[in-house]
Amino acid sequence: MSALAEALIDLEAITSNVRTIASVTGTGLMAVVKADGFGHGAVKVARAALRAGASWLGVTSTAEALTLRDAGVTAPTLSWLHGPNDDFGMLIKSGVDVGVSTTTHLHAVADAARLLGAPAMVQLKADTGLSRNGAAGDDWPELVGWARKYEREGGIRVRGVWSHLADADLPGAPALTRQVAIFEEALRTARSAGLDPDLVHLANSAAALSAPRTRFDLCRIGIALYGVDPFGVSGPGEFGLHPAMTLRTSVVNVKRVPAGTGVSYGPEHVTGTPTTLALLPLGYADGLPRAAGGRAAVWLAGRRCPIVGRIAMDQCVVDAGDLPVTIGDPVVVFGPAEGDQHPPTVVEWARWADTNPHEILTGIGARVAREHLHGRARNS
Structure with a gap:
């Protein structure tokens, strides 16, 4: 390991997860590779997901979409978060679908298409209760009305209608049922206006696995693609997902200290007995949440050892x-269990930091080298 720390990305886990999820949903899948593939490497994850049968890719921005295109990834791609002054012409030329949530954005996309002399593929987003992006209330009929006008003029093609769920990780939540009903009404409004979308999609990872009514034509899989159970299960859970990332490092300093030794800033931790302290070259700039100090653990010398101090x-x-630890010993910060090795999981790190696994994965910093493997990453 030449870097002080590295993230091993198991691409076979990505392909396995795609096939596992598809076997449950029976629909097409959109592999969400925003935020550089949740920190796993967007291009390599996209290729692995497509090989396994995913039919769409999802990103947040023009830059993310064009990164895929520049790498030669030509699969259908939806980009859904834009300012009204974004370069929609580049997305149109690159064959990227544009997620549209306001008439302001729709007018801008139609203007870009007119300048290019080529129609834009758009997917209209309805706000069904998340209160983020998407059109709600009277804004939705206005948006679909303008979309139909531009479609008749040949400036755009409405390829999809979609929305996003607020709490699909709580199976049976009343809000989920309400959102489905609102979405179905929004879809009826769009069709009544003369739109005939090829794709209708609502489900995220949690809904794809647990709420059949949300699946429609396509399911967008984010966290489950990377092998993390969306319901907070630390292990494979009932769906048998395989974590794709193993974060590992090695010990860079060891010292034996007496009882009463302060550790790190503050100190917030003082040793209660004589003990061995091992220094790891990873901190919050690399993605270890500061809030997890005093609660988190790593896998070292055959067992879990606690992180102490800030x-x-x-x-x-x-x-x-009293473990016999030496400089250079391998450490697994998080990763899948293998044999008798049971390092912490991303889900556990999220609990220790009072956050979600998404933040842990996307927070792994640029100083951590990525190595992409075509087999299970080894915890050693």
Whole structure:
């Protein structure tokens, strides 16, 4: 390991997860590779997901969409978060569908298409209760009305109608039922206006796996694509997803200290007995949440050892007790269980930091080298 830390990305886990989810949903899948593939590498994850049968890719921005195109990834792609002054012409020329949530954006996309002399593929988003992007109330009939006008003129083609769920990770939540009903009404409004979308999609990872009524034509899979159970299960869970990322490093310093030794800033931790402290070259600049200090653990010398004291920008300290730890010993910060090795999971790190696994994965910093493997990453 030449870098101080590395994230091993198991591409076979990505392909396995796509096939597993598809076997449950029975629909097409959109692999969401925004935020550089949740920190896993968007281009390589996209290719692995497409090989496994995903039919669409989802990104947030023009830059993310064009990164895929520049790498030669030509699969159908939806980009859904834009300012009204974005370069929609580049997306149109690159064959990227544009997610549209306001008439302001729709007019801008239609103007760009007119200048190019080529129609834009758009997917209209309805706000069904998340109160983020999407059109709601009277804005939705206005949006679909303008879309139909532009479609008749040949400036755009409405390829999809979609929305996003607020709490699909709570199976049976009343809000989910309400959102489905609102979405179905929005879809009826769009069709009554003369629109005939090829794609209708609502389900995210959690809904794809647990709420058949939300599946429609396509399911967008984000966190489940990367092998994390969307319901907060630390292991494979009932769906048998395989975590794709293993974060590992090695010990860079070891010291035996007496009881009463302060550790890291503050100090917020003082040793209660003589113990061995191991220094790891990973900190919050690399994606270890500062809030997890004093709660988190890593896999070292055959067992879980706690991180003690505050996590610093570049490093953290592990209490190894009386284990025979030496400089250079391997450490797994999180990753899948293998044999008798049971390192912490991303879900556990999220709990320790009072956040979600998405933030842990996307927070792994640029100083952490990525290595893409075509087999299960080894915890060693």
